[in-house]
Amino acid sequence: MSEHDFHLGVDIDADFDAPPPDAPPAPVVAVVGRPNVGKSTLVNRILGRREAVVEDVPGVTRDRVAYDATWSGRRFTVVDTGGWLPDARGLAASIAEQARLAVDLADVVMFVVDATVGATDVDEAVVEILRRSxxxxxxxxxxxxxxxxxxxxxxxxNLGIGEPHPVSALHGRGSGDLLDAVLAALPAEAPPETFAEAGGPRRIALVGRPNVGKSSLLNQLAGETRAVVDAVAGTTRDPIDEEITLGGQVWRFIDTAGIRRRHRENQGADFYATLRTQSALERAEVAVVLVDASESLAEQDLRIISMVVDSGRALVIAYNKWDLLDEERRHYLEREIERQLHHVRWAPRVNVSARTGRHMEKFVPALETALAGWDQRVPTSKLNQFFADLVNSHPHPIRGGKQPRVLFATQAGVRPPRFVLFTTGFLEEGYRRFIERRLREEFGFAGAPLDVTMKIREKRARKK
Incomplete structure (x- = not known):
């Protein structure tokens, strides 16, 4: 990454071509087929780079892996699936499970067949499932x-599912025509969502690890049973949209499946549940991350919070099962929060019990605070006066005989708040963190991740 652009609080290797926050969720294309028919090679061809592991041995791909792809300006998600092994036990059951999972998620299914071998019994079994879908x-x-x-x-x-598209995934022959056919099969592209349309409810995604009480919380807020609750983790698979009236206002809650592990570690339905959770997050304006306060903070909790921050959505952290905590656990929880969640101190916090209904009345104020910070805009004049005072009182350290300065600043957008700083040089990471901290101290932005971009003034060549 060049020194001319950086994003404060976002991973340094983040993809800067990411879609805007108001972009609709990308459609999903699942690539299915027998082992060694070239699925991963085809995925690499679609991506234009070597991402999926390819080897001339059946069964290299075992877990389902998702990649972002673009063709002719259209974004979509490609899911590379493992092949169906002909000699596996319970072949019919395995085929049905794999195919149904792929079909349930996908907007379009790419069914890959090795033309040099022709259609096999396994291919024909899958075709029946695809046809019924x-x-x-x-x-x-x-x-x-x-x-x-x-x-x-x-x-x-002869398979009876339409025109076969001849390609060579290895050499690229016919891949362009194939992708044109895929785009033609995708649903019409939805326009970017306009948040908070007149009369429309604000959208909240409930996210968190399995069994932290997301569905119980949804039921408690609704005052009735609207989502299945069970002690077995992972009861919820699909996001569930529910409109609930709280504080005299209608809110749309999206109860999502629990996120267990990273993509490539997920198995079966959990993998697809994770993708659906991400899709739900894209549709939301604010995410409520539910944490089991009775247990120590897990790596998974931290990863989910980072996922929300990276998505640019407003954030509220709800510590559930508060009724189960004794004084000792509360003491240690506060220490865990201070040590592990110091980077999201700006997120509103509520301590609740989905089981007993404790502190449910604090939800609406927390949501409103986070959304207000997410929508907040600072006038350019006030912003530049702030930076003038900041630079005068706390200038950037001199490095190599040079001292970069902030010449001008503007807020480029909201949801989340985005700032552009025009500088004379690259600002060190520590100074960037200092800027974010002072921005929050001065203007608030509670509940909102900040996106700060730096533009370095180009040095002009001296005239001879």
Whole structure:
């Protein structure tokens, strides 16, 4: 990354071509097929880079892995799936489970067949599942490396799921036409969502580890049972939208499946639940991260909070099961928060019990505070007066005989608040953190992650 651009509070290797916060969720394309038909090679071809592991051995891909892709200006998510092993036990059950999971998630299914081998019994079994699903299917006849092999691809018409698209994932032959067919099969692109439309409810995503009480909290807020609650972790698989009236205002809550592990560690339905949770987060304006206060903060809690911060959504942290805490546990919890969540001190906090209804009345004020910070805009004149005072009282340290300064600042946007600083040089990380801390002290921005971008003034060549 160049010194000309950085994002404060965001991972230094973040993708700066990420979609804007108001972009609709990207459609999902699942790549399915038998082992060794070239699924991962095809995924790499679509991405234009080597991401998926490829080896000339069946079964290299075992877990489902998702990648962001773009073709002709259209964003979509590609899910690379493991192949179906012909000699596995309970073959029919395995095929059905794998295919249904892929089909349930996907907007379009890319079914990859090795044209040099032709359709097998396993292929035909999958076709039956795909046909019954009603989802759009793009049939990929892979390993068609030349004109002479196109006759093999034509034989796949017999599968009865439409035109086979001859490609060579290895060499790229036909990949452009294939992606054109995929885009044609995708649903029409939704316009960017306008948050807080007139009369429309504000959107809140409930996220957290499995079994921390998200569905119980939703039921408590609604005053009735609207989501299934069970002691077994992972009861919720799909996001559930519920409109609930609180404080005289209608809110739309999205109860999401619990996030267990990282993408490539997730198995089966949990993998897809994670993707759906991310999709729900994209649709939300504020995320309520539910934490089990009766247990020590887990790495997974920290990762979920980071996911919300990276998404640019407003953040509220709710510590559930507060009724189970004794004085000793409360003491240690405060120490854990101070040590592990110091980077999100700006997030409103509520201590609640979804089981007993304790402190439910504090939810609306916390949500309103976070949304107000997320929407907040500082006038340019006031912002520049703040930076003038800041630079005069706390100038950047001199490094190598140079002292970079902030020349001008502007707030480029809201939701989340985005700032652009025009500087004479690169600002050190410590000074950037200092700027964020002082911005919050001066203007608040409670509940909102800050996005600060630096533009360094180019040195002009001296005229001779």
């Amino acid at each position: 009603g989802k759009p299917v793009v049939l990929v006849a892979n390993k068609v490396d030349g004109v002479s092999a196109e006759a093999d691809a034509a034989l796949l018409w």
